[in-house]
Amino acid sequence: MATDLVYAICRMSDIPSQRAQGFQLMRVGDDGKERAWPIIVVRWGRQVFGYENKCPHDGVNLDWERNQFLDPNGMRLMCGKHGALFELGTGMCVDGPCKGHWLNPVPLAVLDEDICVVGVQLAEDAEEDGPDACEEAG
Ligand code: FES
Numbered sequence: 001m002a003t004d005l006v007y008a009i010c011r012m013s014d015i016p017s018q019r020a021q022g023f024q025l026m027r028v029g030d031d032g033k034e035r036a037w038p039i040i041v042v043r044w045g046r047q048v049f050g051y052e053n054k055c056p057h058d059g060v061n062l063d064w065e066r067n068q069f070l071d072p073n074g075m076r077l078m079c080g081k082h083g084a085l086f087e088l089g090t091g092m093c094v095d096g097p098c099k100g101h102w103l104n105p106v107p108l109a110v111l112d113e114d115i116c117v118v119g120v121q122l123a124e125d126a127e128e129d130g131p132d133a134c135e136e137a138g
Helices: 124-137
Strands: 006-011 019-028 034-044 047-052 076-078 085-087 093-095 108-111 114-118
Touching: 006 019, 006 108, 034 114, 047 108
Parallel strands: none
Antiparallel strands: 006 114, 019 034, 034 047, 076 085, 085 093, 108 114
16 A cells, blocks of 8 residues: 555544544545545544445445444444444444445555545545545535
């Protein structure tokens, strides 16, 4: 993994604490091809957690309703279609059809109040779309 790759996707202040937001990124694979790469960013105070927006049991996006990622208590990520529940800080499924499986983690870092994806090659236009994606969902 190339750790010198850093892409800012939004400002820390764009996501309220204890909320999750989706981003539609484009990733460049080892074969040089670009693929849609939807991710979820969870913010909890000063901490951020990133996961691919893809349920381990059926491969669908968790937000059956757009950008609705949390369970009614706001304590877990939830698949809106089948109700699987995932720990916010680990991505482990604690209930539902994929119990014991994990969301794929996305490496994030906070640099100068920007939430950044690190070590992943993104398509250039995704970088420019990032801030827009933040505003659009706010
Ligand atoms: S797709 Fe896995 S619980 Fe919904």
